[in-house]
Amino acid sequence: MTEWSIGKIKKIKYWTKNLFSIILNAKINNFYAGQFTKLALEINNKKIKRAYSYINPPQSKNYEFYISNVKKGKLSPYLYNLQINDKIFISKNSSGILILDNIKSCENLWMLSTGTGIGPYLSILQDNICFKKFSKIILVHSIRYIEDFSYLNLLKKIQKKSFNKLIIQIILTRNININKNILYGYIPNLIKNGKLEEKVGLKINNNNSHVVLCGNPEMIKQTQDFLEKNRNLSKNLKKKNGNITSERYW
Known part of the structure; x- marks a missing residue:
């Protein structure tokens, strides 16, 4: 109740x-x-x-x-x-597994989100504990139009205070070719074809990475399936540490 x-x-x-x-x-x-x-x-x-x-x-x-x-x-x-x-x-009480206590320290933390799924990452990034736990945090945010990136100014302020630890990568699915720093397409496809990692300059692997997924259920499913089958990553469980953590709201 x-x-x-x-x-x-x-x-x-x-x-x-x-x-x-x-x-x-x-x-x-x-x-x-x-x-x-x-x-x-x-x-x-x-x-x-x-x-x-x-x-x-x-x-x-x-x-x-x-x-x-x-x-x-x-x-x-x-x-x-x-x-x-x-x-x-x-x-009065809160829930959810996207908390840093559930994630072991590693070199790179990948935060992958679509739409309002960026929400929990904004809370984590403002808490500052994350920058003590990971060498790099890569926030990947997929939206339809650049106008939909509501919290970009907040993230830029956090980025300035992060001592170059925070990388922000925007992905658009509708506006095409408006900025060379932006990727176009869908997160699972951009991981499969290597364009996301090439743009960021880092690789997702099971030795130094943890991937957090939040947003569209289909994005979560496709990304997790690919990383498990092709990168040897595994789901993070209470009784067994892995390197993929996801949250589903619908």
């Missing part, structure tokens, strides 16, 4: 017509960077809830969530229309 706290909306950021972030204040239990919680609203006398990752690090006094407005969704259109000081339900 979910234990709920009532939060208050402090700020809303509208990035595009379909992407927005809400910032709220509430009393909840401690969480780890990379985890997610549940948000809910009372709609037609029924509590509608969905899982969303924290964008903020655990030490923040307010909590931020990055959301895609699904036109026919049961919750996101209502979240999109919230106003400052509106009330919202948030679960």
Whole structure:
């Protein structure tokens, strides 16, 4: 049974017509960077809830969530229309396995994401512990259009403070040939044809790499299957350490 706290909306950021972030204040239990919680609203006398990752690090006094407005969704259109000081339900306890305590130290940490799946990585990168645990962190973010990279300015600030440990690689699936520093296509294909690693200048292997996957379930499945079959990587489990960790929300 979910234990709920009532939060208050402090700020809303509208990035595009379909992407927005809400910032709220509430009393909840401690969480780890990379985890997610549940948000809910009372709609037609029924509590509608969905899982969303924290964008903020655990030490923040307010909590931020990055959301895609699904036109026919049961919750996101209502979240999109919230106003400052509106009330919202948030679960007191958080969940999720995308936390650094579950990942052994290694040379290179690959964070692969699509869309709002970048959320848990933003929380981890702002927590700073990651830069003590890995030599390089490669954030790969796949979006349709460059305008969809809502948190690019935040990541550039983190990158400046990371002592050259953070590499950011953007992948676009719609805008083609607008910037030579951007890759075009889909994450699994760009790993298979070697273009992603060539662009980044690092290789994914089972000796010095850990790959974290978050976002589209098909991206997760295809990428994990390829890395297991062709790079000898294995899924990271509670009872058996591996080098692929993934989180699925749907």
